[in-house]
Amino acid sequence: MSPVTAQVVRTMGRRQFSIIRSLRQVGRSMEAHPFERLPTAKAAPADWGRQFRRVGSQAVIFFPGMAFVLGWPYLSYMYYDGRV
Numbered sequence: 001m002s003p004v005t006a007q008v009v010r011t012m013g014r015r016q017f018s019i020i021r022s023l024r025q026v027g028r029s030m031e032a033h034p035f036e037r038l039p040t041a042k043a044a045p046a047d048w049g050r051q052f053r054r055v056g057s058q059a060v061i062f063f064p065g066m067a068f069v070l071g072w073p074y075l076s077y078m079y080y081d082g083r084v
Helices: 003-014 019-029 048-080
Strands: none
Touching: none
């Protein structure tokens, strides 16, 4: 027996048998290439118009809302004018 074969036999003898591991190996052996998964669909083209509309509609709510959240202390100061 060659040294390589003896090493393989020793290694296989030390491993525990696992049905799950065997089934996984069978499934992997049927793949075309283990690291090359071919996509089933093509990537969608970029829709920049939709992106700009989405960002624009969010900006219409965000900027006035943040101006109110960050500016309410100044607004209340101006409204009460030191009368509190």
